[in-house]
Amino acid sequence: MITTVLVANRGEIACRIVRTCRELGIRTVAVHSDADGNALHARMADAAVRLPGAAPADTYLRGDPIVRAALAAGADAVHPGYGFLSENADFARAVREAGLVWIGPPPEAIEAMASKTRAKKLMGLEPLATVTADDLPVLVKAAAGGGGRGMRIVRELAALDAELTAARAEALSAFGDDEVFVEPYVEGGRHIEVQILADTHGTVWALGTRDCSLQRRHQKVIEEAPAPDLTAELTASLGAMAVRAARAVDYVGAGTVEFLVADGRAHFLEMNTRLQVEHPVTEAVFGIDLVALQIRVAEGAALDDEPPRARGHAIEARLYAEDPARDWAPQTGTLHRLAVPDVRVDAGYADGDTIGVHYDPLIAKAVAHAPTRAEAVRRLAAALERARIHGPVTNRDLLVRSLHHEEFTTARMDTGFYDRHLSELTEPAPDPYAPLAAALADAHGRSRFGGWRNLPSQPQIRRYLMAGEEREVRYRHTRTGLAADGVRVVHAEARLVVLEVDGVQRRFEVARYGDRVHVGPTALTALPRFPEPTADHAPGSLLAPMPGTVVRVAEGLAVGAAVRAGEPLLWLEAMKMEHTITAPAAGTLTALHATPGRQVEVGALLAVVHSPE
Structure with a gap:
């Protein structure tokens, strides 16, 4: 009987495994990276072992320290969850060789199905050896892949070589194996x-x-x-x-x-x-x-x-x-x-x-x-x-x-x-009364004579950013409470506002965290009375749309190079997804601040493309 399971994973699947083990009376051991030191899965488990580092390649994708963690914590079994090392035959074999129970298929079965090309041959299928125009569209896939990594749809024969190169690079980064194959792409499946x-x-x-x-x-x-x-x-x-x-x-x-x-x-x-x-x-x-x-x-x-x-x-x-x-x-x-x-x-x-x-x-x-x-x-x-x-x-x-x-x-x-x-x-459809509810909740409890504000008889003004657009709302302090044009304010407090619109009462739950306001399912950003100055970037600046790591720069790209509108210049990896940064217009690359391996924050300047007037 298994008494203690080390969960070789993180996130929701690790939490889910811990819950079942508790119901079965089995102790659990979590492993966590430095970035996950206070993560929910580490808090839920009976014990936790640190894996030094933050990147998956340094932590959750390293089998040896995970096996050592299991032995040190007294575990007698390992559950791999999904992703990371769950389909790694060498890891499964190492767990067994350490005298631990592997809660998964035999390593030989993992190896047989780990490569999609071998799996297809096992099922009597073969990938395309050559591709002609008659075969299009086709799908390029990583042989060791999963989760959409190393996968490209190709609809034009001229694009095949570039997509093969891109798929190999992504597959090598994600799985340590750059083998890819090509198969027919089934439309509408x-x-x-x-x-x-x-x-x-x-x-x-x-x-x-x-x-x-x-x-x-x-x-x-x-x-x-x-x-x-x-x-x-x-x-x-x-x-x-x-x-x-x-x-x-x-x-x-x-x-x-x-x-x-x-x-x-x-x-x-x-x-x-x-x-x-x-x-x-x-x-x-x-x-x-x-x-x-x-x-x-x-x-x-x-x-x-x-x-x-x-x-x-x-x-x-x-x-x-x-x-x-x-x-x-x-x-x-x-x-x-x-x-x-x-x-x-x-x-x-x-x-x-x-x-x-x-x-x-x-x-x-x-x-x-x-x-x-x-x-x-x-x-x-x-x-x-x-x-x-x-x-x-x-x-x-x-x-x-x-x-x-x-x-x-x-x-x-x-x-x-x-x-x-x-x-x-994804067409924005925010609640039009959410900004008013946010303003009334914010105004709750304030003295109409306290602080700097207009005369009590004049409307109070609040501005919010909602679905990318600025919204201005006005309300007034009256002897009977807060009021706004076009609606009846039935109730207003910091966390709940009730408005009557055309005879129908609507309830709005309000929560505020700094300048971020949530009114039911609608998210708003409270704007300051006087806008703060923003950083000035040159026209054609390419800014990081998210925090991540630069994984690749287009081959031969250098300052002074001519680029086409929409041409891929570099690739960012964030949260296991690869994002392409393209040239906003045709022009000349006048600055390049991105190098492979560099970690960037949102808004970081990556490159500048100068376009002629």
């Missing part, structure tokens, strides 16, 4: 996967399907189980192929076999030899705990001959600290409050925690389960609408709009959903 679970006694469960078609940058955003509107024949075929893949490598534990489904046909993508981020929707539908089952399988327990029956429908939304309207730019800062009501929430942060620059921007996952798909969609959308998420910009509004979109509600979505609809889904 749905990303469907099958959860499997296998024991050491020869039983393999196929735990239904999941649809993960809503993706940004080839990374999943909304997932659900079961995949809607699949025929019984196709569902059975997907399950059979997944079981065949597991048996082909003598698989043990939890894993996922992924497919692209188009025109009623399934195309094998890969097998992930680990737990998936979206595993909670399968847990909800089947009424199981996959982490608990992983542990029991690792202890040698046998699964029942047949899996439990599926019931109802479940949908998961990934809440990211990112701005979808700004090319999914990751966001950092203090998460002052996180509260999503009435649904399951798997979070890696708690109120007051800081979202930093070093790791994936996933804050939490919200999961709704209901008897039908329509009810699950409604329940999750309502929970996200009522959620209180105070701090950095998130994708919450995008998630709500996605769940309400007709293509999603009618199950007609595919992997191109955000390519088609991102602009409409």
